[in-house]
Ligand code: AMP
């Protein structure tokens with residue numbers, strides 16, 4: 001069903017209970033979108049949505065409502081009147097929050113993934129938007145935005161644009177970020193404190209991934225991998241490897257960067273980034289994942305070599321087609 005803004009707010013206004021969830025392994029946009037929307041609803045409708053996330057990365061827990069986030073998807077008998085999924089394009093990525101969705105009386109999806117498949121009753125999907133937080137802002141009345149909402153949405157935009165540097169950043173992105181700053185957001189607190197600041201451990205693993213990275217396809221592709229042994233040795237959480245892929249991508253001459261992390265033996269979490277030619281969302285979708293043209297992910301099984309060979313073969317096809 002098409003999304004209708006007024007109907008959405010009428011549904012929020014009429015709902016006795018509201019649930020909000022984002023995708024598994026939540027990133028800044030996912031957390032910022034969920035908490036920003038929850039804050040706005042709390043401030044303007046006098047109701048408290050329940051926000052479900054698989055986990056809340058430590059760097060984001062200062063956000064308003066961070067202390068109320070429910071992790072671990074506890075069983076809930078009662079159906080929600082309204083359930084809103086943010087920054088997630090399909091049921092697999094919503095994880096166990098799908099249980100709440102299945103029972104909910106009304107469901108909405110607000111998302112920007114190119115591979116978003118319209119999996120809920122009402123879907124607002126804008127692949128051209130740099131972040132889901134950016135889409136959420138366009139639904140709000142700016143005069144009713146509080147600092148808590150503004151901080152969360154600004155954080156979402158900062159993270160999905162890599163601090164306004166990815167090609168998805170448009171004039172609208174900058175204008176919305178500017179409007180959020182007018183609400184008193186401290187950009188340095190969000191940018192340095194949640195994006196650039198790295199723990200010693202994060203820097204160590206970044207260094208290791210860069211040192212062990214391998215160039216292939218005439219230097220057009222760079223890849224690196226983190227196996228179970230390394231993950232266990234350092235006690236790495238998924239958030240500890242954020243940003244590594246971005247450093248790989250800016251290697252001179254590289255079109256595509258790949259980082260794979262072993263989740264369980266022979267099952268790999270794949271992250272891909274491209275610069276200007278290869279559509280990585282297409283490649284990830286072929287292996288059951290998805291994402292955006294320049295940033296995508298998937299989970300693949302097999303040996304490290306199998307995974308890299310499968311991905312580079314697809315990259316090569318796209319590069320050859322372009323020549
Ligand atoms: P990541 O490399 O995990 O940071 O993911 C890059 C982008 O692709 C993010 O916007 C993710 O939300 C998206 N993405 C990652 N994995 C998937 C997937 N399996 N399905 C759809 N989108 C994904």
Ligand code: MN
Pocket residue numbers: 023027028029030087
């Ligand atoms: Mn996300």
Ligand code: MN
Pocket residue numbers: 029030087112130131132160
């Ligand atoms: Mn996003």
